[in-house]
Amino acid sequence: MKFKNLKYLFLLCLSLTMTAQDLSQLKPLDAELTAVSYPFPVTFKIIKNQGQDLKMAYMEAKPNNPNGKTIVLLHGKNFNAYYFEQTARRLQQEGFRVIMPDQIGFGKSSKPKQYQFSFQQLAENTKSILDDLKINKFLLLGHSMGGMLATKIAVMYPESIEKLILVNPIGLEDYRKFSPYQNVDKQYAAELKNTYQSYKDYQLKFYYDGKWKPEYDPWLNLLAGWTISEDFPITAWNAALTSDMIYTQPVVDDFEKITTPTLLIIGTRDRTAIGKANAPKELQPLMGLYQNLGKETQKKIKNSKLVELENVGHSPHIEVFDRFIKPLLEFVKITNLT
Template sequence: MSNPEIAKSIKTGSYNTNYHDLGEGEVILFIHGSGPGVSAYANWRLSMPVLAEKFRVIAPDMVGFGYSDRPEDITYSMDIWVEQAIDLMDALNIKKFNIVGNSFGGGLAISLAIKYPERLNKIVLMGAMGVEFEITAGLDQAWGYTPSIENMKSLLDTFAYSRVLVTDELAQMRYEASIRPGFQESFGSMFPAPRQSSVSAMASNEEDIKKIDKDVLIIHGRDDKVIPFENSIRLHNLITKSQLHGFGECGHWSQIEHKDRFNKLLVEFFSEK
């Protein structure tokens, strides 16, 4: 049986990136979060086909995650992931693109907007990092994950507002992804204790964030236990051309917990001229 998480492969810098490439038209780059067992497919499987009806959707596994390479000599950092995103777009000969960033990916989208403003059109930040905050118990639990099916079920309970979405099948899929060879070694090296320093490493300077002059749609679950809803309020206050959409009865996974509304928001936002 083929694995839907494995798609195309392309050389980015000195390593290979696994990426999904669907649809045609204006380009939207989707960046996943940083939970254990994550991949672009696991994160965006309910959004990619819908957005690909009108746009070209590109969703990579960031280096160290999913089915992209895990180089032995790498020190993971926001700079590494930002360069990978730009290298990927360069390799695909894409000059300008929109971006959707979830959690860690939101922090990365903010870094990209600051470092490469000329490359970006519109930005969607979902449950985003990118500002300083006191690490939550939920984020500490995610980054401190050690593999077991019980730990994964507990973690997914933290991520989602409703147990209905957190099926045993989903827990099994993410658990199996988290025990693939080399995964725990790379994941464990990304966010070492004390993990507050990793929150800081994902944060951009607020004065730089204020200078972002793109149209930005900020989406957050009001009941998020991983990344505080207050983060998005702060980002909304910092970014002049931003709009904020909060989902009630929603945890850290707006794109799964409120998938139809989430996808509709994105289609409308990216369709507006």
């Protein structure tokens, strides 16, 4: 018994030491990540809407040997465009021009105090960047929340989208059927409680199956750095507003409206679901079942293909890049989807 207690104390001390080492690398980050250098040139577009002038950041990776195609990468809620670096470099090598926006409320873009977030508004903002760049036709990839946005863009601008790729998108189910509504004030209070450790625990559980690797640190630190910054109240407020958007604006009815050739890349271990913690306990196990949701969604989207990645979580392009990039490249290079 004494030995077991000593062993427990040793493991506890080791855990605390590792946490302290992790936290020692964490630096406070301002709301627009001005101290963070992105891997590709960043341009800022002034977005004029809702009575405000807002800055929307985007990266552009130009290929040395262009194939004449452009692909737009849309980030998830807990991320920004930076985490597409490896994907963008590979697509760049294949001749693609790659555009990676930070949506309003994310990354280096403005964090407004008041803003009516909607997927339609974010779609218009994104399209305006492409219009400025004279890009009329493009391929579109969305991960997580970016998958919901990509779905909306595909429905709003079908003539512009050559191919659509959805990578573990959230919104494959209507969360309102499972979880009661939490107003923005409650969402904000919850966001303000987040810390480095709470973000890491969440990502360990839903993204990486409890196995952390050093290459995950940059994406965690970009998020957690806000929690120790004086700008945390405004970044947390924007996080609450976008959570409200995701919950109140489901896209499940949009899938059958998609006419663009579509690839679904689904890590089947994923269990991500908005509002799961607030759902009745008996319903929580029924949420975020991606091994089922991928198949159900593929049936709704005409001219679509499903690639399931077994034992992979929410972020395949980070967790298992080689398994993710192979079907992606095969899809973007073919001329017809069969």
